[in-house]
Amino acid sequence: MKQVCLAILTALLALTVVSPASAQYIWLDKNNVKVYSDKAPPPDIPNNRVLKGPRGYKAKNIEVKYTDGTEPPAPEAKAASAPGTPKPPMTTAEKNAEFNKRRMEQAEKEKKAAQEEKNRQAKAENCERARAYHRALQTGQRISRTNASGGKDYMGDEERARETSKVEETLRECN
Structure with missing residues (x-):
């Protein structure tokens, strides 16, 4: 104890x-x-x-x-004339307005970033499709298309060359 x-x-x-x-x-x-x-x-x-x-x-x-x-x-004149005088504290309304402004700017940034991401994904998908189509054109296998009447038309050598040049141009934009 x-x-x-x-x-x-x-x-x-x-x-x-x-x-x-x-x-x-x-x-x-x-x-x-x-x-x-x-x-x-x-x-x-x-x-x-x-x-x-x-x-x-x-x-x-x-x-x-x-x-x-x-x-x-x-003292009043001295405070008013000094360029580096501190600002008086912000009112609640000013704080709210500034907060809302920052929130709007952040929402715009997020929206813009989401749109850019969506565009980037779409471009990546299109580039992958173009690569697959280019591989199919390079293999020399017969490629068919459906014509206006619903029948099949096969791609000739001239059309294959035109399509190959178009796809290669698209692939250059992918890089």
């Missing part, structure tokens, strides 16, 4: 020693990224960007003084 109590007491003591070592400060930097640190944020981070700090913490903002006697620009 003493050993169990001693183990629990040791664990509690270890937890109390470790807790101050955790991040005491949390703030948003200029790019709206959360920064966790055990050191105070830089002086150029305003108080409203500090999310967590020790009790009584107040950020010390540096005031810029110009030596030529001019005044620094107002």
